[in-house]
Amino acid sequence: MDKKQLSLKIKAEAKNLGFFACGIAKANAVDPDVVASYKKWIGQGGHATMAYLENYPDKRFDPRLLMDGLQSIVSVALNYAPANTLPQGEPQFAAYALGKDYHDVVKGKLRQLAEILGFDTYRAFCDSAPVLERYWAVKAGLGWTGRNHQLIIPHAGSMFFLGELFLPIELCYDEPMPSRCGKCHACVDACPTHALSFVDNTAKTQFDARNCLSYQTIENRGDIPSDLSDKMGDTIYGCDRCQTACPWNRFSQPTDIPELQPTDELLNMKREDWLLLTEEDYRRLFKGSAVKRAKYSGLMRNIHEALD
Ligand code: SF4
Ligand code: SF4
Secondary structure, three states: OOHHHHHHHHHHHHHHOOOOEEEEEEOOOOOHHHHHHHHHHHHOOOOOOOHHHHOOHHHHHOHHHHOOOOOEEEEEEEEOOOOOOOOOOOOEEOHHHOOOOHHHHHHHHHHHHHHHOOOOOOEEEOOOOOOOHHHHHHHOOOOEEOOOOOEEEOOOEOOEEEEEEEEOOOOOOOOOOOOOOOOOOHHHHHOOOOOEEEOOOOOOEEEOHHHOHHHHHHOOOOOOOHHHHOOOOOEEEOOOHHHHOOHHHHHOOOOOOHHHOOOHHHHOOOHHHHHOOOHHHHHHHOOOOHHHHHHHHHHHHHHHHHHO
């Protein structure tokens, strides 16, 4: 099979496995302007307490250091737009957290993809290594980075998990896609805590995790500053406002991936159930879920901040 046929086969098999989109980028050093803005963001503390984002800059800025002989990065996107959400009026979760842990689901499918194609030498990643996932998804032609700092897939939106298959073979490469945000700033306007803001006199935005409710309710282990917790509304884990405001998400279709469907128990949780949630309930409700990241204590902190 020549590299063109193999590239097409990789994409076709990725679709068969349920990935919504798949593209291929040549593995190279990351563009200097992207490196400079990432370093500036870290230098300004925009990553808050997520110190892991400072680690392994050499590998983050040159993925060839993550795998001997790396030539190609296959970027995939798995749809998590929810088919079922928690009832309106009840406490809410960010859509990505409703099903099973996406790390396991995406990496499992990437390993299946490698097996189907007979690749012995590969690495599979999903938010699990110093890989600039959105950057590589853009390079692989999946979409563009929106002003909400999410990957936007045209006519599909941003509710996608990203993953990468690293391969030591040459393939046919896709073209990056230019931004189609145009003059829109709906995501910036929708952010209740000004975590997104325009860089002076430009159409570019910057993101400050310290002001982001998603960071505060998932990653922050301390208290949530009261000026931010006041803006949580009824969402007790994460925040989707800058995604739901995005006009491209009007095109999103509910995911049909079985592992990403919420359980009936989660869908039936009411305000009073959350307030009385025990650690045992928490372990049962979120077995195999990414919500474990916040730990029981973190979720209870969120519940009381939002609902008391
Ligand atoms: S997730 Fe919420 S708080 Fe964070 S940037 Fe988006 S809208 Fe703002
Ligand atoms: S809301 Fe508008 S500016 Fe923000 S990512 Fe979507 S299209 Fe771009």
